[in-house]
Amino acid sequence: MTAPEPEALDARVLDHLNRVVESRKGADPDTSYTAKLFAKGPNKIAQKVGEEATEVIIAALAEGPDKVVSESADLLYHLSVLWAQTGVAPEQVWAELARRFGTSGLEEKAGRAPGA
Template sequence: MLTGAAMTSPTGPAILADLYTVIAGRKGADPDTSYTARLFAKGRGKIVNKMGEEAFEVAVAALSEGPDRVVSESADLLYHLTVLWADTGVTPDQVWAELAQRFGTSGIDEKAARKG
């Protein structure tokens, strides 16, 4: 997906912010040379389809393939989710802010508040 001798990989949660920057930079790039650009060129429907496919693969891995496959498929899911964020103009910081707002709130209470 992302290659290059000059590219260094951050560790931990910071990797998603860096991944987002790289992915957003691929918008409008040549689809013949970039898988990410190809996804953008094919449109949001294709991006959503790939994200759903990867989510399903995480579930299958969790049920029958073991932790190593869960890790691998989770990385694929996060990549495709990040492509979707870039396509919709959502940033990782917006998602982190939403998670922070929900932190410490009962899931039942949070869902009830959304209905109101």
């Protein structure tokens, strides 16, 4: 993956990441880890998201801030691959986050369907 320009080293880096991930669909799995994940399918991608989430938790509880940063980057990458695999555009996630602004987290959670 090519690095974004230095002036884009803020939240826009996620947009760059998502474009790169999308570009790896159909690429050669022998030359791209992302393409290899796509080739293995949604079950493997979802498994990797779960593994990375667990690693973030472990880092937060036992390994310190630097490891939380590293594992969080891994989680965001794998989440980006999962979104691409399932047809979710990052803009849909950003819109959902924006929709929730101004709403108490307790109110938002209470408004969900049971079990959600």
